[in-house]
Amino acid sequence: MKKIFTLSAASVAFAAMTTPVQAASDEVNVYSYRQPFLVEPMFKEFTKETGINVNVIFAKKGLVEKLVQEGEYSPADVILTTDISRLVELENKDVVQALDSEVIESNIPAQYRDSKDNWFALTIRTRSVYSSRSRTGKLGAGFDYADLADPQFKGKICTRSGKHPYNVSLVASMIAHKGEAATETWLENVKDNLARKPQGNDRAQVKAIKEGLCDVSLGNSYYLGKMVSDEKQKAWADSVYINFPNQNTTGTHVNVSGMAMAKYAPNKENARKLMEFLTGNTAQQMYAEVNYEYPVKAGVKRSELVASWGDFKADTLPLEQIAENHSKAIRLLDKVKFDL
Known part of the structure; x- marks a missing residue:
């Protein structure tokens, strides 16, 4: 037993x-x-x-x-x-x-x-980008995480705390690929594009898309499955597409x-x-x-x-290399005051 x-x-x-x-x-x-x-x-x-x-x-x-x-x-x-x-x-x-x-x-x-x-x-779980079916549609194969800093998403992005481990790992991977200076600029621009102060969990961001508070959000892939199988949250899941960024470049984190x-x-x-x-x-x-x-x-x-979500190319960056940049990612998030 x-x-x-x-x-x-x-x-x-x-x-x-x-x-x-x-x-x-x-x-x-x-x-x-x-x-x-x-x-x-x-x-x-x-x-x-x-x-x-x-x-x-x-x-x-x-x-x-x-x-x-x-x-x-x-x-x-x-x-x-x-x-x-x-x-x-x-x-x-x-x-x-x-x-x-x-x-x-x-x-x-x-x-x-x-x-x-x-x-x-x-x-494995992907750090995906969810997009509104009715207002944004499916993001193209050329969509990158870098695009979240584009002015077209001004006031349209929702996310949980930047210092949550899931987001810290994403930022750490960007440091590994692009360096600290470029990642800092990216964080500043993404912060400027936020529809609200970072809050809640990944599912709460999809709920916010359903309610029209934002059009895109960061979220782990498996949460979509959890929402689909939850009677109360299925409508949230039905309101979004799941997207796998960086398919033409480094692959999805x-x-x-x-x-x-x-x-x-x-x-x-x-x-x-x-x-x-x-x-x-x-x-x-x-x-x-x-x-x-x-x-x-x-x-x-x-x-x-x-x-049914389709195939995707995963980032081949070794997890150890992401971990090496973890403390740098936290410092950058603090520096740009991402959560404030």
Whole structure:
């Protein structure tokens, strides 16, 4: 039986530990920022195939701090998270260890894994641009992120906070491609084109398009699938087109969800088995169907809805290079006072 703990309950239980956690032959412990509905079906299938039980702590924040506090007494084996910045944070805080796996290496393209094997991507999501069906129409194949700074979009753009990890990663990728000076100018012009102060989440921006507050917005691709499947939000989704910028240049910016092996994993072999399973066909197909994400493994079929959005060219910039520009991106966002 898979055990599911809240972060607070687990903290109390693990705080009392005074000796390193002993390995168990039939279990693996996961700390997860990913939601239960998404990963529980995969864990059940993994247990069915291997006989290894999966114990999970789900949390919205605080897992890195928890791992640091627990140190060598931590029961964590595998960490699941979203966004390249959070994967790199795990590495920078020295709470993960390298995993050399031929299976994972063959399943995940090099640009989507750490060169030192400290973390690995599991799914891909695009940072797309949504456009009003009635007022703007489908943006052409030549549309670039750079075009969001064009005067034609004056007062027509909505976005969540510039300092949200999804937007920070986009800005970091632009720094990598165009340099800091050009990216700063771009940010200033995009800010001038905003219809309102950055606020809300990605879905709130599509809602604003439906309500006529703006005509275009930045948003992760999988949110369109979530809105389509939500009776209350389907009208929002029906009011927009999803666009994949930079198809004639560098390709659409992509971010990831990912995993890493905890530094003091007591069940290292079971952790390796789970991590390899999550990169395989079964789990990758589940990711695609449940959360409308793009599988990171080549050849795995997309969900029917995601496939209906069409093919796109993804930016081939290594995730590590994006991460290297993360702090520069935050400095630029602060400098231009993007959220103010």
